[in-house]
Amino acid sequence: MNSPAPFKRIATCRSPFGDPGLAEERQFLAHEEAGDVTLTDRAYRILEELITTLELPPGTTLTEQALGRRLEIGRTPIREAVQRLVRDGLLLVIPRRGILVSDIKIETQLQLLETRRVVEGLIARLAASRANAEERRAFTEIATRMREAAAANDDRGFMRLDRRFNQLLADTARNEFAVRSMGLLTPLCRRFWFKYYKNAGDLPLAAHLHADMAEAIAQNDPKRAMAATGRLLDYIEAFTRHTLDP
Numbered sequence: 479m480n481s482p483a484p485f486k487r488i489a490t491c492r493s494p495f496g497d498p499g500l501a502e503e504r505q506f507l508a509h510e511e512a513g514d515v516t517l518t519d520r521a522y523r524i525l526e527e528l529i530t531t532l533e534l535p536p537g538t539t540l541t542e543q544a545l546g547r548r549l550e551i552g553r554t555p556i557r558e559a560v561q562r563l564v565r566d567g568l569l570l571v572i573p574r575r576g577i578l579v580s581d582i583k584i585e586t587q588l589q590l591l592e593t594r595r596v597v598e599g600l601i602a603r604l605a606a607s608r609a610n611a612e613e614r615r616a617f618t619e620i621a622t623r624m625r626e627a628a629a630a631n632d633d634r635g636f637m638r639l640d641r642r643f644n645q646l647l648a649d650t651a652r653n654e655f656a657v658r659s660m661g662l663l664t665p666l667c668r669r670f671w672f673k674y675y676k677n678a679g680d681l682p683l684a685a686h687l688h689a690d691m692a693e694a695i696a697q698n699d700p701k702r703a704m705a706a707t708g709r710l711l712d713y714i715e716a717f718t719r720h721t722l723d724p
Contacts, residue, residue: 521551521559523641529568529579530669531637540569540577566665587670587718594663595711597656598647599704605650606695606703613650617696620646621689628685633675636685637668643688650695670718678720680713687713 525545528534546556560577563569570578609617620643627635644664648657675681687710694703 517551517555518558521549521555522562524549525559525563526566526568526665527637529563530665531634531672532669534579536579536581538579539575540579542577566662568665568669582670582673584718584721587667590663590666591711591715591718593659594667595708597659597663598711599707601647601651601653601656601660602691602695602703602707603700604653604656605647606698606700608652609650609695613646614696614698616646617692621692621696624685624689624692628682631681633672633681636681637672640668640688643692667714674717674721679717683713
């Protein structure tokens with residue numbers, strides 16, 4: 479494996495997404511689940527996207543103060559968001575050195591997929607059985623937009639829909655322990671995908687496989703939902719192993 483990237487500081491800017499980033503962030507939040515969004519949630523979602531889309535690449539060192547200036551959010555929400563990202567495995571706290579964006583390792587990704595295959599299949603089955611009518615409509619909307627992202631080859635749109643899809647799965651499964659387990663897996667998987675998909679992946683195929691899974695859940699079909707999840711994970715594992723090729 480390559481050695482970690484050298485330590486570096488992030489630049490301070492008015493918007494975390496650049497100009498016109500504030501408008502983009504408002505649009506992003508508009509696609510999130512209905513309800514109030516706390517400053518901690520907002521900080522977490524922005525930082526998670528910056529890390530998983532490699533705008534904050536592995537090896538980057540951060541401070542709470544710099545992140546607060548960049549996101550224009552106070553120190554307490556930033557600290558709480560950082561703690562969540564440490565739990566997710568995207569950040570590391572290094573004594574006397576600060577906060578470090580974690581490295582990307584193929585071996586780690588393969589281990590994640592072993593667990594994800596079991597947990598996500600369970601969550602898909604539970605969601606298909608337990609989702610209410612409004613949630614099923616939301617799954618149908620996600621499926622439609624996933625196919626639109628596939629047609630447009632829209633990587634950012636796909637990543638945001640994937641996050642929204644995972645949140646909806648968590649809400650509808652109604653099993654906090656399965657959801658906690660899944661929450662530790664998906665951010666690292668999204669970042670791995672974004673790093674390698676242009677060379678080894680097939681974004682339209684991935685989006686269509688997600689859409690198949692969402693449609694099965696929307697149609698109250700647990701068996702089909704689990705089968706669709708299996709096909710999605712088969713593809714993701716094949717994609718991951720393909721990154722090992724020269």
